Amino acid sequence: MFFRSACRCHALSAMIIAVAALAGCHQDMYDQPRYEPLEPSDFFGDGRSARPLVPGTVIYGAEMADDVLHTGRSDGELATELPLELDAALLRRGQERFNIYCSNCHGRSGDGNGMIVQRGYRQPPTYHSDRLRGAPIGHFFEVMTNGFGVMPAYSIQVNAGDRWAIAAYIRALQLSQFATLDDVAASERAKLEQAAATPPEDANP
Amino acid sequence: MPQIFHPSMNAIARASIFGAVFIVAGIGWLLFEFYRSSYQTQVGVVRPQPVEFSHEHHVGGLGIDCRYCHTAVENSPLAGMPPTQICMQCHSQIWADSPKLEPVRASFRTGESIAWTRVHDLPDFVYFDHSIHVQKGVGCVSCHGQVDQMPLMWRTETLHMKWCLDCHRNPQPHLRPRELVFSMAPLPQTQATHAEAAEAAQEEPQAQPRAAHAAAASLASADLMKLHQIASPTSCSICHR
Numbered sequence: 001m002f003f004r005s006a007c008r009c010h011a012l013s014a015m016i017i018a019v020a021a022l023a024g025c026h027q028d029m030y031d032q033p034r035y036e037p038l039e040p041s042d043f044f045g046d047g048r049s050a051r052p053l054v055p056g057t058v059i060y061g062a063e064m065a066d067d068v069l070h071t072g073r074s075d076g077e078l079a080t081e082l083p084l085e086l087d088a089a090l091l092r093r094g095q096e097r098f099n100i101y102c103s104n105c106h107g108r109s110g111d112g113n114g115m116i117v118q119r120g121y122r123q124p125p126t127y128h129s130d131r132l133r134g135a136p137i138g139h140f141f142e143v144m145t146n147g148f149g150v151m152p153a154y155s156i157q158v159n160a161g162d163r164w165a166i167a168a169y170i171r172a173l174q175l176s177q178f179a180t181l182d183d184v185a186a187s188e189r190a191k192l193e194q195a196a197a198t199p200p201e202d203a204n205p
Numbered sequence: 206m207p208q209i210f211h212p213s214m215n216a217i218a219r220a221s222i223f224g225a226v227f228i229v230a231g232i233g234w235l236l237f238e239f240y241r242s243s244y245q246t247q248v249g250v251v252r253p254q255p256v257e258f259s260h261e262h263h264v265g266g267l268g269i270d271c272r273y274c275h276t277a278v279e280n281s282p283l284a285g286m287p288p289t290q291i292c293m294q295c296h297s298q299i300w301a302d303s304p305k306l307e308p309v310r311a312s313f314r315t316g317e318s319i320a321w322t323r324v325h326d327l328p329d330f331v332y333f334d335h336s337i338h339v340q341k342g343v344g345c346v347s348c349h350g351q352v353d354q355m356p357l358m359w360r361t362e363t364l365h366m367k368w369c370l371d372c373h374r375n376p377q378p379h380l381r382p383r384e385l386v387f388s389m390a391p392l393p394q395t396q397a398t399h400a401e402a403a404e405a406a407q408e409e410p411q412a413q414p415r416a417a418h419a420a421a422a423s424l425a426s427a428d429l430m431k432l433h434q435i436a437s438p439t440s441c442s443i444c445h446r
Contacts, residue, residue: 030328037283040320048318096384100270104295115267121298152294157276 068138070160072145078138084164094169097162101154110173122150127170128177140167246363252322254357256308264389265353271345271387282334286321289313324358325349331366332446341433344386347372347379353389366444373439380429 035041035049044051068074068083084090105114110127117123125132144163147153158166175183184192243249263269272278277285289312296306312319327333338348345352350361362368372379381392429435 029330032329034329036329038286046317047320100272104267104269104273116295116299119267119299121295150298152290152297156288156290157273 069164072138072141078136078142080136080138082137082164082168084161084168086168090165091169091172093162094165094167094172097158098166098169098173101158102166105151109177110170124151127174133174133178137167137171140170241363241365246360246365247324248360248363251357251359252324254322255319257305257357259356260352260358261354261356271352278335279339280336282332282336284335289319324360325364327364331444333444339386340383341376341435342380342383342386342429343372343376344379344381344388346389346391351389369444370439373437376435376437377430380433380435382429 037050039049040047041049043049068079072079099108103114104116105121106112106124106127107114107117112124112126127133141163142148143151144154144158144166145160146155154163181189181192239245263274264271274287274291275284276287277283289309292306292309293313296309300306308319311317348362352358381388385392
């Protein structure tokens with residue numbers, strides 16, 4: 001008698017341990033009842049947990065976007081001056097952003113022969129034409145913001161500050177293509193002259 | 206009471222007591238192997254995607270920067286998936302009639318999202334943040350592998366806690382200067398590879414500033430720990446908050 005009940009007790013505790021062990025395996029905490037960013041939803045009809053903005057939404061704390069910084073225009077005229085302070089950091093930022101977002105088509109030097117163009121995209125004009133060298137800086141800002149002809153708009157990827165930085169860098173690119181030896185700092189000039197004197201080993205263009 | 210077990214069972218009983226050690230160890234080993242197997246961790250397992258988007262083409266072939274598409278990666282926890290608009294910036298003209306891209310065009314017309322299959326997914330009780338890793342100079346390649354050679358996306362790392370901690374305890378070998386975080390090239394570590402990098406730079410003029418940076422930077426790789434102010438955090442609450 002005693003033997004049998006002890007046996008049942010063992011079986012019972014074994015079962016409790018097994019159930020507890022199995023419970024330890026269940027995965028509720030791995031996928032909790034909340035949405036991770038971009039997780040699909042079966043509640044909303046379009047399947048998105050990230051809800052699209054209601055039309056007319058204004059970003060909390062956003063500056064109202066009718067100044068030069070956000071439109072590239074003052075009094076309806078394209079801005080001719082950079083609305084930010086020009087320094088080396090701004091140009092470096094512009095260079096980085098230009099190489100990410102623009103050089104694919106416009107090429108690193110702005111000649112309009114980037115990789116995507118080589119794969120069949122319509123060729124953009126070079127930045128070094130008289131027309132674009134003479135264009136006010138606001139024009140570049142506006143092209144990036146709204147697109148131009150077949151060129152898409154870049155305001156979804158590049159914010160207003162960065163767009164001005166890119167515009168400033170394009171100006172630097174334009175200068176660079178028409179620079180003379182006199183524009184080079186004396187300390188660097190010697191290097192250039194030396195490089196010009198010794199022809200490169202492989203003459204491949 | 207009739208005898209249930211034949212006396213010969215004694216030998217088997219003794220053997221099984223001895224063998225139990227191995228059986229338990231064996232089961233443990235099997236479970237461990239299963240936990241680390243690619244079936245469980247999905248390492249190297251290619252997921253089917255609604256569009257055969259190839260990082261090999263776009264990153265390796267065309268040289269598009271990660272940030273062109275994963276725009277949020279520098280300053281938010283999430284790297285983000287490109288909205289269909291970004292695909293259409295190029296594909297309005299390139300391969301504009303390709304049947305492979307029909308789901309992209311359909312999504313652009315209707316405004317419905319393309320439902321990409323997730324490849325990397327941490328459990329919901331883990332907090333992960335891309336921006337800090339980018340700011341502190343951990344390259345995409347350290348965690349996602351050679352993305353520029355992936356026709357379709359797969360995992361190269363287990364995403365186990367051990368993996369996070371192994372790096373958090375000693376991040377130094379993974380650190381890059383910030384300009385090289387998005388580059389897929391391995392960092393030159395030794396003098397010999399410096400020379401190689403310089404050579405590669407000469408062959409491909411565009412890469413020159415990058416490679417030069419790399420060479421200069423890896424010399425200073427120890428300094429990056431200081432420069433980026435890295436404290437090797439391993440306390441539980443940074444990831445389980």
